Amino acid sequence: MRQMLDRLLTRLIRQGGLSVIWPNGERSSYGPDKNSPVTIKIAHDRMVRQFVLHPGLAIGEAYMDGSLAPVDCNIYQVLEVLLSNLQAAGIAAVPTLKGRILAGTMVRRLRQINSTVRARRNVAHHYDLNGRLYSLFLDRDRQYSCAYFRTGTETLEEAQTAKKHHIAAKLKLDRPGLTVLDIGCGWGGMALTLARDYGARVTGITLSTEQLNEARARAEAEGLSDRVKFELLDYRAVRETYDRVVSVGMFEHVGVNHYRTFFNVLKRVLKPDGVALLHTIGRSDGPGTTNSWIAKYIFPGGYSPALSETMLPIEKSGLLVTDVEILRLHYAETLRHWRRRFAANRDAISTLYDERFCRMFEFYLAGSELAFRYQEHVNFQIQITREQTAAPLTRDYITEVERERLRAHEPAMSD
Numbered sequence: 001m002r003q004m005l006d007r008l009l010t011r012l013i014r015q016g017g018l019s020v021i022w023p024n025g026e027r028s029s030y031g032p033d034k035n036s037p038v039t040i041k042i043a044h045d046r047m048v049r050q051f052v053l054h055p056g057l058a059i060g061e062a063y064m065d066g067s068l069a070p071v072d073c074n075i076y077q078v079l080e081v082l083l084s085n086l087q088a089a090g091i092a093a094v095p096t097l098k099g100r101i102l103a104g105t106m107v108r109r110l111r112q113i114n115s116t117v118r119a120r121r122n123v124a125h126h127y128d129l130n131g132r133l134y135s136l137f138l139d140r141d142r143q144y145s146c147a148y149f150r151t152g153t154e155t156l157e158e159a160q161t162a163k164k165h166h167i168a169a170k171l172k173l174d175r176p177g178l179t180v181l182d183i184g185c186g187w188g189g190m191a192l193t194l195a196r197d198y199g200a201r202v203t204g205i206t207l208s209t210e211q212l213n214e215a216r217a218r219a220e221a222e223g224l225s226d227r228v229k230f231e232l233l234d235y236r237a238v239r240e241t242y243d244r245v246v247s248v249g250m251f252e253h254v255g256v257n258h259y260r261t262f263f264n265v266l267k268r269v270l271k272p273d274g275v276a277l278l279h280t281i282g283r284s285d286g287p288g289t290t291n292s293w294i295a296k297y298i299f300p301g302g303y304s305p306a307l308s309e310t311m312l313p314i315e316k317s318g319l320l321v322t323d324v325e326i327l328r329l330h331y332a333e334t335l336r337h338w339r340r341r342f343a344a345n346r347d348a349i350s351t352l353y354d355e356r357f358c359r360m361f362e363f364y365l366a367g368s369e370l371a372f373r374y375q376e377h378v379n380f381q382i383q384i385t386r387e388q389t390a391a392p393l394t395r396d397y398i399t400e401v402e403r404e405r406l407r408a409h410e411p412a413m414s415d
Contacts, residue, residue: 001049008052015088016081021071023048031081038081039071060293060367064359075359076339076366080374083367087374130352131210134187137341137349137365141189142214145249145279146331146379156337159330162406164193169401170277170323170383171244172391173198178243181205181269183235184250188215188228195227197405200244205233236261238269244277245270251280252302256309263317267386275391276319276384281331282307285376291367298364307380314384322391323383331379335369 006028009018013030017037020028023045029037042048047067050058062068063075070078134142139160147159148166167190171180176199182191185204188211194200206212215230235250245266254262270276281304290303307324314321342349342365350358371377385391 001052002045004052005048012085012089013081015085018078018081019071031085038073038077040078041069041071043067043069054292057292057296060297060360060363063363064297064356066359074366075362076370079363079366079370083370083374129210131214133349133352136345137338141193142187143189144186145334146281146327147334147337148327149330149333152333156334156341159334159337160189162402164190165197165402165405166398167246167248167277167279167381168194168198168405169398170275170381171246172275172397173200173244175199177201179203180244180246181238181240181242183238183245183247184253185211185215185230186249187211188218188230190246190248191215191228191230192218192222192224194246195224196222197408200227202228203240203242204228204230205235205238206230207232207234235265238265241269241271241274243271243274245274246277246279248279249281251278251310252304253299255301255303256305259305259310259313260316263313263319266384267317267319270319270384270386272386273390274386275322278310278380278382278384280305280310280380280382282310282378282380283376284326284378294364294367297360304377310380310382314382319384319386320388321382322385322388323381323395325381327379327381329372331377332369332372335365335372339365339369 002022009020009028009030015031015033017029017031017033017035019037019039020030021039021041022028023042031037042051042062044067047058047062050062059068134144138144139147139156141157141160141164143160143163146163147154147156148163149159150162154162171194173180173194178198178200180191180194180200180202182194182202182204185191185206188204191202191204195202204215206215209232212230212232216225219225219228219230251262266276283304283306285306287306287309290299295302311321339362342361346358349361383391
């Protein structure tokens with residue numbers, strides 16, 4: 001198996017450099033950069049076999065348990081060499097028979113059967129972790145989704161504030177008192193912003209008990225409990241209708257099998273003249289599969305759709321797409337901030353969870369950032385209505401509204 005991995009790395013590494021210290025202590029180097037290659041040490045022969053047969057899963061697991069150790073570098077640098085070379089080679093992953101089988105439509109759909117019970121269990125796996133963990137690497141508002149970098153020089157807090165107002169502008173909250181449903185409300189930051197700054201009456205729903213408790217406490221602390229309520233509720237169970245619907249970072253957990261249901265629900269709960277905004281991770285290279293390590297350890301049941309997979313169920317539901325924006329590299333920059341904050345607070349995080357967990361999260365943040373830098377991951381913002389006249393004819397109103405709101409927040413954002 002070592003010979004096979006050696007041949008794979010020889011073909012793959014054509015830029016930069018990678019040095020491998022094998023279990024017997026021998027060293028092999030790959031790529032044109034012989035002076036300062038990124039170096040890894042593989043502890044066991046069995047891991048060499050796993051790297052060949054199941055690279056998408058084995059590399060992350062080996063880093064978590066210490067069987068793969070970066071030498072005088074970090075896991076981000078290791079993954080950057082691998083993923084940048086994969087991009088240059090024009091392939092998404094080292095091809096294996098198992099990988100080709102798992103790419104099949106049937107297997108992918110089976111993995112994404114997110115019933116109400118399973119959806120709640122999947123959410124709890126990631127979002128019901130110790131709340132202090134997220135406070136140690138997210139922004140102050142705990143926005144756990146792609147920020148909006150207008151120039152690329154913003155702080156994380158500034159970019160997340162800009163994201164909320166960018167979305168609010170697309171919701172066309174042009175008068176106070178509009179009712180808003182926030183599907184997948186997280187820790188409540190979006191809902192509280194819409195109520196506080198736009199006079200909306202918001203219902204936020206989540207499947208995470210940790211997020212629910214924090215969101216309710218925040219609404220109470222800000223004196224907004226009369227305008228914002230949070231519920232532990234699956235989107236399929238919503239019965240009321242709303243002037244506006246927003247969903248940020250939740251659609252990735254719906255699953256391809258349930259897209260038609262999701263948009264049918266959206267049509268049912270959105271008033272005839274209403275406006276909805278869907279903000280989701282997506283892929284620009286067509287339908288694919290979720291990385292096996294991410295599916296096992298981070299987001300079970302999760303999947304980032306191609307735009308083509310999203311549009312068909314919207315069309316079949318009878319809804320109208322009135323605006324689509326592709327955010328490129330914005331999530332890469334967001335994850336860069338998160339990764340650096342996690343590293344800066346690693347000692348504090350290690351008091352909450354063990355070393356294996358810390359390594360898991362490091363691998364997750366590094367790999368995710370690089371997926372947006374070197375692979376075809378992007379963010380979609382899709383504005384949806386039931387009627388042609390619900391949204392203005394041009395996009396000018398979006399820029400006008402967000403500039404007005406951001407000017408009002410500039411002093412606070414610079415604090």
